[in-house]
Amino acid sequence: MTDLSYLDGNAAAGLLSEVFAADITTAVGRCANCGDEAVVARARVYVDEHGLVVRCSVCGDVIAVAAERAGRLCLDLRGLAWLEFPVE
Amino acid sequence: MSNVWRAADVVDTRMETPTARTIRLRIPGLHGHLAGQHVDIRLTAPDGYQAVRSYSIASGGGRGALEPHELPDDELELTVEELADGEVSPYLVRGLQNGDQLEVRGPVGGWFVWRPGDTTPVQLIAGGSGVVPLMSMARAHAAAASTAPFRMLYSVRAPFSRYYTDELATLATDAAPLEVDYIYTRQAPPDSDAKPGRLTAEGLMQRVLPASDSPTFFICGSTPFVEAVSGWLVDAGHDPARVRTERYGGVGGTP
Secondary structure: OOOOEEEEEHHHHHHHHOOOOOOOOOEEEOOOOOOOOHHHHHOEEEEEOOOEEEEEEOOOOOEEEEEEOOEEEEEOOEEEEEEOOOOO | OOOOOEEEEEEEEEEEOEEEEEEEEEEEOOOOOOOOEEEEEEEEEOOOOOOEEEEEOOOOOOOOOOOOOOOOOOEEEEEEEEOOOOHHHHHHHHHHOOOOOEEEEEEEEOOOOOOOOOOEEEEEEHHHHHHHHHHHHHHHHHHHHOOOEEEEEEEOOOHOOOOOOHHHHHHHOOOOOEEEEEEEEOOOOOOOOOOOOOOOOOHHHHOOOHHHHHOOOEEEEHHHHHHHHHHHHHHHHOOEEEEEEEEOOOOOOOO
């Protein structure tokens, strides 16, 4: 059986609401590896007790990592070419 | 570190099934929510150990609801399924009492949501406790007396594992009607001719709005359930851009 332990980008909404004023799930991101552009809600999110890993739903590459430790949240966004948020 | 966590008061609870409980929270400063959003709940043990879990909102977030009681803007309801080996859900379902407080982050999420102004036909597809955010949408649909065609397909193990049974039956006769179909995976009701069994591609197509209606799909359930159902819909010609999913992280969760 293939790995089905992932969730949708929706699962990242709570943690990332700590740092982004706008909703992350409706933001569109471009995968730095394959160039796919999709709303974050369509990405695959792997959650553990330290934080979460967000992978591109097309190529599987890591597009973001959020880790929480000792009262600090560390974000690694190297896998994203850009992130675009809807604004009012 | 964060100022997004708020203390919520537990103002009411009720059991939906032997293992699922609806919890009403009052969250100071909350101004309503969108149908389909979720909140994160954080529990802290005496030794400082913390566990965070996401739970979908079940209330509709709109005025004029057909709910047992319309909720004020600073209240919402969650429905939590108890996972036998869970860290958080057994406490929420068995231990929590009226007057207790919970730490809450959210409501969050702007993508897996239904907005009352949208008149596009909507097909909701629930696997087990995945019905919770879809019930929020159905309640919002009724509260808004929306003209959007709404249909729900709800896959459950057995009749006793259904959430919201009476309310779903009432919504089916409401001014903004909701058509509801059940699939029983383990045990069908005694008065039913249907044999229990997993949802199949053929069974799915018989119970959802046709591609010619260009419906928007909201699918919520375990990851294997969501994978199977969304794949069948796309294979049958539905536009992937109209298929919105929310996988839940519950363990042991094939519906």
